[in-house]
Amino acid sequence: MSSSTFFNISAGAYILGMVVYISYIAFRNKNIGIAATSLTIFGFVSQSIAFIIRWVNSYHFWLASRPESTFIESLLRAAPLRNLYESLVFFVWSLILVHLIMEFKYKNRSLGAFVTPVAALALLFIDVSGTAKEIQPLIPALQSNWLLFHVLLSFLGYAAFGVSFGAAVAYIIMVTETKTEKTYIFWSIIVGIFLIVLIAMGIDFLSLTAVERKELIQNYFLKATFRSSSGGIVAVSWVASIAFIFVIWRYGLGLKKILASLSITTNMLEEIEYKGIAIGFPLFTIGGLIMGAIWANSAWGRYWSWDPKETWSLITCFVYALYLHARFVSGWRGKRVAILAITGFITVIFTYLGVNLVLSGLHAYGGT
Amino acid sequence: MEKEKTTIFDKIWDFFASVRLTIVVFIALASTSIIGTIVEQRAEPATNIKLLAKFFGDSTAPTVYNIFVKLGFMDMYHSWWFVSLLILFSVNLIICSIERLPKTWRLVKMPLRPLNENVIKTLPVKKEMSIKTSLNTAKDEVLKSLSSYRYHVLAESAEENAVQLYSQKGGYTRLGLYVVHLSIILIFIGAIIGARFGFNGYLNLPEGMSASYAFLRTEPLSQAEQAEREQMLDIMESSQGDVSLTAKNLGITQDILDAKFKKYGIKPLGFTIICNWFNTEYYSQTDMPQEFQSELVIIENDREVLKKVIEVNHPLTYKGITFYQSSYGMVPNAVGTFVLKVRSTTGAEETLNLKFGQSFMIPGTNTRGTIVDFSPALARDPNTGKLITYSENMVNPAVGIEFDSPNAGRFTGWILKRYPETGVLPDGSQIKFLDYWGVEYTGLQVSRDPGVWFIYVASVIMAIGLYVAFFMSHKKLWIILRPETSGEKVSVRITVGGSASKNRLAFEREIERILSKASRTIEGLRPVGRE
Numbered sequence: 001m002s003s004s005t006f007f008n009i010s011a012g013a014y015i016l017g018m019v020v021y022i023s024y025i026a027f028r029n030k031n032i033g034i035a036a037t038s039l040t041i042f043g044f045v046s047q048s049i050a051f052i053i054r055w056v057n058s059y060h061f062w063l064a065s066r067p068e069s070t071f072i073e074s075l076l077r078a079a080p081l082r083n084l085y086e087s088l089v090f091f092v093w094s095l096i097l098v099h100l101i102m103e104f105k106y107k108n109r110s111l112g113a114f115v116t117p118v119a120a121l122a123l124l125f126i127d128v129s130g131t132a133k134e135i136q137p138l139i140p141a142l143q144s145n146w147l148l149f150h151v152l153l154s155f156l157g158y159a160a161f162g163v164s165f166g167a168a169v170a171y172i173i174m175v176t177e178t179k180t181e182k183t184y185i186f187w188s189i190i191v192g193i194f195l196i197v198l199i200a201m202g203i204d205f206l207s208l209t210a211v212e213r214k215e216l217i218q219n220y221f222l223k224a225t226f227r228s229s230s231g232g233i234v235a236v237s238w239v240a241s242i243a244f245i246f247v248i249w250r251y252g253l254g255l256k257k258i259l260a261s262l263s264i265t266t267n268m269l270e271e272i273e274y275k276g277i278a279i280g281f282p283l284f285t286i287g288g289l290i291m292g293a294i295w296a297n298s299a300w301g302r303y304w305s306w307d308p309k310e311t312w313s314l315i316t317c318f319v320y321a322l323y324l325h326a327r328f329v330s331g332w333r334g335k336r337v338a339i340l341a342i343t344g345f346i347t348v349i350f351t352y353l354g355v356n357l358v359l360s361g362l363h364a365y366g367g368t
Numbered sequence: 369m370e371k372e373k374t375t376i377f378d379k380i381w382d383f384f385a386s387v388r389l390t391i392v393v394f395i396a397l398a399s400t401s402i403i404g405t406i407v408e409q410r411a412e413p414a415t416n417i418k419l420l421a422k423f424f425g426d427s428t429a430p431t432v433y434n435i436f437v438k439l440g441f442m443d444m445y446h447s448w449w450f451v452s453l454l455i456l457f458s459v460n461l462i463i464c465s466i467e468r469l470p471k472t473w474r475l476v477k478m479p480l481r482p483l484n485e486n487v488i489k490t491l492p493v494k495k496e497m498s499i500k501t502s503l504n505t506a507k508d509e510v511l512k513s514l515s516s517y518r519y520h521v522l523a524e525s526a527e528e529n530a531v532q533l534y535s536q537k538g539g540y541t542r543l544g545l546y547v548v549h550l551s552i553i554l555i556f557i558g559a560i561i562g563a564r565f566g567f568n569g570y571l572n573l574p575e576g577m578s579a580s581y582a583f584l585r586t587e588p589l590s591q592a593e594q595a596e597r598e599q600m601l602d603i604m605e606s607s608q609g610d611v612s613l614t615a616k617n618l619g620i621t622q623d624i625l626d627a628k629f630k631k632y633g634i635k636p637l638g639f640t641i642i643c644n645w646f647n648t649e650y651y652s653q654t655d656m657p658q659e660f661q662s663e664l665v666i667i668e669n670d671r672e673v674l675k676k677v678i679e680v681n682h683p684l685t686y687k688g689i690t691f692y693q694s695s696y697g698m699v700p701n702a703v704g705t706f707v708l709k710v711r712s713t714t715g716a717e718e719t720l721n722l723k724f725g726q727s728f729m730i731p732g733t734n735t736r737g738t739i740v741d742f743s744p745a746l747a748r749d750p751n752t753g754k755l756i757t758y759s760e761n762m763v764n765p766a767v768g769i770e771f772d773s774p775n776a777g778r779f780t781g782w783i784l785k786r787y788p789e790t791g792v793l794p795d796g797s798q799i800k801f802l803d804y805w806g807v808e809y810t811g812l813q814v815s816r817d818p819g820v821w822f823i824y825v826a827s828v829i830m831a832i833g834l835y836v837a838f839f840m841s842h843k844k845l846w847i848i849l850r851p852e853t854s855g856e857k858v859s860v861r862i863t864v865g866g867s868a869s870k871n872r873l874a875f876e877r878e879i880e881r882i883l884s885k886a887s888r889t890i891e892g893l894r895p896v897g898r899e
């Protein structure tokens with residue numbers, strides 16, 4: 001079977017896994033929980049196989065045009081971390097890996113309901129953003145080992161931040177008491193936007209035929225809703241979104257009740273939120289900022305040029321440094337730092353996608 | 369009494385030592401940095417006015433633009449207020465660290481004291497077990513096991529009918545954070561060294577040409593200024609890059625020359641660089657570039673001192689100046705030379721350099737070839753089937769040659785550089801189109817950054833600091849060994865309590881391993897001891 005078959009199987013397993021995790025939270029049946037974990041592990045194994053097959057294929061691809069390369073060089077150049085598509089896929093893989101580790105370490109499944117939607121979001125984005133999925137030749141600037149380690153460590157860092165984000169959202173939901181609290185409004189908007197984007201991409205996905213999806217070269221992100229050519233659809237999308245956020249706000253306390261009845265404690269969520277950052281921050285600083293700078297220096301002779309991607313990485317780093325200082329030096333606790341953890345992940349998403357979609361830069365990771 | 373007096377100095381110190389300031393600076397840096405990622409930096413005014421028009425409308429955009437220019441938004445990261453923020457950031461970092469270092473140092477150096485058993489039982493990590501053996505054996509084995517995990521027992525205290533062992537390790541890991549902070553300062557120092565003593569320029573060098581300077585960014589120059597600059601560069605080349613000779617030939621003093629260099633953004637290199645050739649390699653059957661390459665030669669005192677083929681990610685460095693492959697392009701109106709390699713059926717080979725319109729003979733035959741056409745990017749139009757040139761750049765260069773042969777008569781053929789099989793003639797001889805040389809330039813980024821090693825060292829220090837700060841911890845543990853007798857049996861009750869500055873779970877596991885190692889050895893000893 002081909003790499004993409006295995007990948008599609010894993011994508012299906014993750015999305016199904018998300019649904020099962022959420023039903024686990026709703027029904028609190030142990031067997032449902034086991035099913036959710038099994039599905040996720042199954043997806044993870046399948047994705048790992050897909051990853052290896054793709055690596056092997058791209059190894060042969062490289063060797064075909066550069067037969068004189070050594071084994072190690074070809075292997076490094078072929079590592080499937082070379083464009084937006086491959087990096088998104090790797091992000092999903094790392095996120096699930098970090099999640100499974102946390103699940104086993106803390107012996108608690110409920111977090112899956114908050115982490116798998118992040119994976120689903122990334123998977124849907126892959127399908128609607130029109131990123132090229134074939135194995136592509138590497139342009140000269142990307143032929144660097146520094147770049148490879150840079151991408152590898154950054155994405156592991158992003159994944160750890162993603163888990164921290166899931167825990168922070170769950171934490172905030174659990175600790176807010178009344179609907180008029182600012183934090184309550186904050187989380188209902190964040191969760192609302194998150195789900196709206198997820199649903200909107202689902203609509204994008206469904207509105208495309210399989211053939212169109214295959215030949216998609218242009219970015220279709222939110223084209224079926226917010227960015228539709230028809231003004232009516234755009235207006236409906238906005239109204240529906242506002243209504244949706246209102247519903248979440250109105251009935252959000254129910255979610256809190258469900259969480260409270262599970263064996264999740266706020267302490268555990270705080271700890272996972274911190275652990276994610278304690279792992280993500282050094283990985284991202286070393287891999288994202290330092291190795292990125294070394295690569296830039298070897299490719300362009302400048303280790304830092306304030307281009308948007310670099311600057312947004314730095315902003316991300318500032319937000320997480322802020323989290324660590326606020327928590328460990330100023331003694332902030334609870335909601336305030338959880339909001340920082342959430343803000344941090346929003347800057348991660350922007351660094352990763354927003355810069356390519358919204359801003360332009362030197363980097364080759366633009367898939368639009 | 370002394371403490372209550374706060375001088376101005378104390379107040380300023382406290383201000384800079386406060387972590388609240390750190391938080392404010394973090395927020396300020398993060399939020400202002402965003403501006404520079406939206407407004408294009410150091411761009412042509414028109415670019416940003418167009419961008420601003422999207423937000424503010426066409427009529428107000430120019431006004432907004434002017435305000436933005438005054439605020440420094442167009443070159444934000446070099447504006448006075450952003451630089452001030454960075455300075456504030458560093459001062460805060462330094463003073464805050466100095467302020468806290470003594471306290472942390474005391475934590476590191478603080479000797480461990482024995483604790484009351486009740487206190488030990490309240491520590492975050494606890495473990496208890498009982499083992500059948502004598503107190504002395506238990507003590508020996510626990511000590512051995514501890515030291516194999518690099519816990520060196522500092523002291524032990526004998527209490528009424530019990531022994532207490534206590535130990536700590538990793539106190540120095542508390543300094544990891546200070547190492548991280550120090551590395552940030554080192555990075556700033558490296559950046560300042562680079563900005564002060566380095567430069568960052570560019571040079572577009574046509575194939576076969578030489579230069580002994582690079583260009584820096586300047587304000588836009590007037591036409592007269594440009595003319596003067598051209599003239600200066602010509603004289604500089606004829607003086608072989610020698611700055612004092614250039615000044616003499618121009619009839620000005622060296623100081624004036626330096627000032628002109630500065631104004632015109634000319635950076636003398638102190639040696640001459642030649643581009644022998646530029647080449648693009650493509651992935652087979654596609655127009656995707658696989659590698660850009662230039663062969664560069666360094667000439668100093670009329671001697672070739674260095675020759676290297678550079679690629680993206682593989683620059684050339686000479687005397688601290690590094691040349692990076694950064695772009696390429698066509699030289700306008702250039703007339704190049706066709707480099708052909710001709711091989712006859714008998715194996716006789718010849719490399720030819722020909723101009724447009726020139727003829728050559730294929731060795732050992734009566735066939736004559738004449739260069740009659742050239743296309744930088746030849747392809748067959750999929751719709752009409754006609755041959756077309758689809759790019760100005762040398763993506764798929766092809767040379768058109770008219771052949772005149774006594775046997776085959778007259779015919780014209782295209783030979784493509786990337787497809788050598790197109791050069792095989794009906795009689796079996798082959799013409800390889802090696803290059804159309806002299807029409808492309810290589811775009812080099814030329815820079816010197818004496819601070820970059822500083823940055824590298826600082827990065828390594830930061831990585832080590834981060835590792836220590838996040839993945840290692842200061843661990844303390846106390847163990848009480850208390851003999852218990854119940855009837856015939858003699859056993860020892862082991863109570864462990866400990867604390868770790870982070871990663872409690874790992875510490876718990878370590879304690880379990882230490883104890884199980886000791887108990888396993890003791891159980892192994894027992895039968896031998898009995899018999």
Ligand code: HEM
Nearest residue numbers: 321324325328329390393457460461464465468545548552
């Ligand atoms: C304005 C600059 C800064 C100041 C004044 C500052 C100050 C401090 C202080 C006082 C501590 C506590 C040390 C202790 O345990 O006593 C600390 C911790 C820390 N700082 Fe900074 N810092 C600054 C910038 C940074 C930056 C830019 C980074 C990131 C690259 C950073 C990373 C850290 C980390 C990771 C911790 C440890 C938090 C923990 O306990 O996990 N600091 N900082």
